[in-house]
Amino acid sequence: MTSPFQVFVAALPDVCPSDPCRMVFTADSGGRCEVFAWDAAARRARQVTDRPGGTVHRAIDADGCVWWFEEDASGRGRWWFQPFDGGPRLPGLPGAPAGQPRGLAVTADGTVAAAVDRGPGTVVLVGRRGRVPHEVLRVPGGCRLGGITPDGALIALASSADDAAAVTVVARDGRTAAVLPGPGGPGSRLWCQGFSPRPGSRELLLVRDLGDRYAPATWTPEDGLRAHDWCAFDTEVSARWYPDARRVLVRQDRHGRSLLHRVDLGTRSREAVPTPPGSVLDAAPRPGGAVDYLWTDTAHAPVLRATDGIALPPPGPRAVVPGRHTELWTPTSSGRVHTLLSLPDTSGAAPPPAVFLVHGGPADHDRDAYDATVHSLVASGYAVVRVNYRGSTGYGPRWRRAFPAGVGHTQVADLAAVRADLVARGLVAGEACALWGVSWGAYLVLLALGTRPGLWRAGIAVKPVADWVAAHRATTPALRALDARLFGGTPDQVPERYAGSSPLTYAAAVTAPLLVVGATRDAKCPPGQIRTYLAALAAADVPFEALWLDTGHDGYDGAAHVAVLRRSLRFLRTRLPEPAPRAPSRPPAPAGGPRPR
Structure with missing residues (x-):
């Protein structure tokens, strides 16, 4: 029997370090x-997990054992494993405390390191597969496992790139070997990318913020932190070691698309790895220089590709999005704002109603990549507008740091500017523009409806921040720290900033009907502050609908996603004018924006 819906997780398969034909991946199973x-030699897949809430965290070690994290609805659980060809499921680290997964690494000799979020802090564990681990250390706040050396002697822990202790390297006995970057000025932000897997190596790969560019950096116990500023990029990058050489694969996010680069740290050379135009959602090098990557663009669902032709797991549905997909740049006094625009294939003279899909983050961006919501909206006759407002990644450090009008208000100004540009060009109907966002994007939907109510006909906010103060007090420690960086302090220190950016402050000014979706187990955008906002809407007689999911902030069960999608499409049908047929027209040419190099 065919499933009525499918889910897709945008990630490459993990490859067994000792046998490149053995892989583990995530895919749809009954929604x-x-x-x-995945056995590439036999071209055969075997389902490992089958859980009511789904499973997403997985790994494979050098012995071919498949690991996965079993979590409850709150995201707390433990690691399990099973031999590659099947057999009993066994606890990976018996006796380990339950918590939220913050990383797993297994060396070639079977040493296992894991980080588990335990609420007020993170526990780091080391042991052997199937044996009781020992606790290496317990650190306050949130962090993730950044890697372990091949000999198991050193472990990297990654915190926020903004912290003075962005990366901490510890020995197996818990002693601190290094704190990176340490106290510093501009350009000291670091992102941990993992230890080299080459036997005998203790070299840690990082990405460094140079203030106006990004570049790889490395650390070793002997040489300390070493910058490779000769290999700088103008927009955000991530990097991975090649498993058998002192080379790294760099994936660059640039203007909504992706570029791959092969960088040799020894010879100080860099070359492009050819990929089709679009987005590379993930990329990983294999021994011998081959690269696996996950490619997509707006019109085509993601596909797995390998530069050497090895058999990768079969793709999901080969969806092709109808319509015309293009981009434009809107000039503003603060710089050009980049937009990905999808126009429906319809006939008639009237511009179509438009849905602005507002991305989350804020440190993220909309990509020239397949999105099932875009597919559904365009197929229904709506234009879809995805704006990479200030604060988005992929446009350089200065764009990412630009919040001149304050948290949220800067982004709402960019959404309004793009709307005005599209209406002036005759590409969308000015009287029929709606907003739809998830998480931080949902927060911007609520703020835009309250501060610029005349511009928007309807709004959909899925798991939003609706009351900054209440959300801050009830959310996770990591998000509280992010709030403090965004606002320059806590609600007690700068209450006026939180109030000025909170949708609750402007709830009574909302005029457009709203669909608000909350999750009863959401730790990131807690349900209590959403209920407070809905009560404020009701008190002001603002029309709204509410949908509650019995999930956390993130979910792996497609049924919840489909329920939100169906309810949202019904809501738009009743709140926006029916999409009218229109004659096919040439999409707008890119207007003066820079192109990827």
């Missing part, structure tokens, strides 16, 4: 995300 083992 849930589950873990599968």
Whole structure:
């Protein structure tokens, strides 16, 4: 029987370090995300997990054992494993405390390191597969496992790139070997990318913020932190070691698309790895220089590709999005704002109603990549507008740091500027523009409806921040720290900034009907502050609908996603004019924006 819906997780398969034909990946199973083992030699897949809430965190070690994290609805759980060809499921680290997964690494000799979020802090564990681990250390706040050396002697822990202790390297006995970057000025932000897997190496790969560019950096116990500023990029990058050489694969996010670069740290050379135009959602090098990557663009669902032709797991549905997909740049006094625009294939003279899909983050961006919501909206006759407002990644450090009008208000100004530009060009109907966002994007939807009510006909906010103060007090420690960086302090220190950016402050000014979706187990955008906002809407007689999901902030069960999508499409049908047929027209040419190099 065919599943009525499918889920897709945008990630490459993990490859067994000792046998490149053995892989583990996530894919759809009955509408849930589950873990599968893939034998490339036999071109055969085997389903490993089958859980009511789905499974997403997985790994494979050098012995071919498949690991996965079993979590409850709150995201707390433990690691399990099973031999590659099947057999009993066994606890990966018996006796380990339950918590939220913050990383797993297994060396070639079977040493296992894991980080588990325990609420007020993170516990780091080291042991052997199937044996009781020992606790290396317990650190306050949130962090993730950044890697372990091949000999298991050193472990990297990654915190926020903004912290003076962005990366901490510890020995297996818990002693601190290094704190990176340490106290510093501009350009000291670091992102941990992992230890080199080459036997005998203790070299840690990082990405460094140079203030106006990004570049790889490395650390070793002997040489300390070493910058490679000769290899700088003008927009955000991530990097991975090649498993058998002192080379790294750099994936660059640039203007909504992706570029791959092969960088040799020894010879100080860099070359492009050819990929089609679009987005590379993930990329990983294999021994011998081959690269696996996950490619997509707006019109085509993601596909797995390998530069050497090895058999990768079969793709999901080969969806092709109808319509015309283009981009434009809107000039503003603060710089050009980049937009990805999808126009429906319809006939008639009238511009179509438009839905602005507002991305989350804020440190993220909309990509020239397949999105099932875009597919559904365009197929329904709506234009879809995805704006990479100030604060988005992919446009350089200065764009990412630009919040001149304050948190949220800067982004709402960019959304309004793009709307005005599209209406002036005759590309969308000015009287029929709606907003739809998730998480931080949902927060911007609520703020835009309250501060610029005349511009928007309807809004959909899925798991939003609606009351900054209440959300700050009830959310996770990591998000409280992010709030403090965004606002320059806590609600007690700068209450006026939180109030000025909170949708609750402007709830009574909302005029457009709203669909608000909340999750009862959401730790990131807690349900209590959403209920407070809905009560304020009701008190002001603002028309709204509410949908509650019995999930956390993130979910791996496609049924919840489909329920939100269906309810949202019905809501738009009743709140926006029916999409009118229109004659096919040439999409706008890119207007003066820079092109990827």
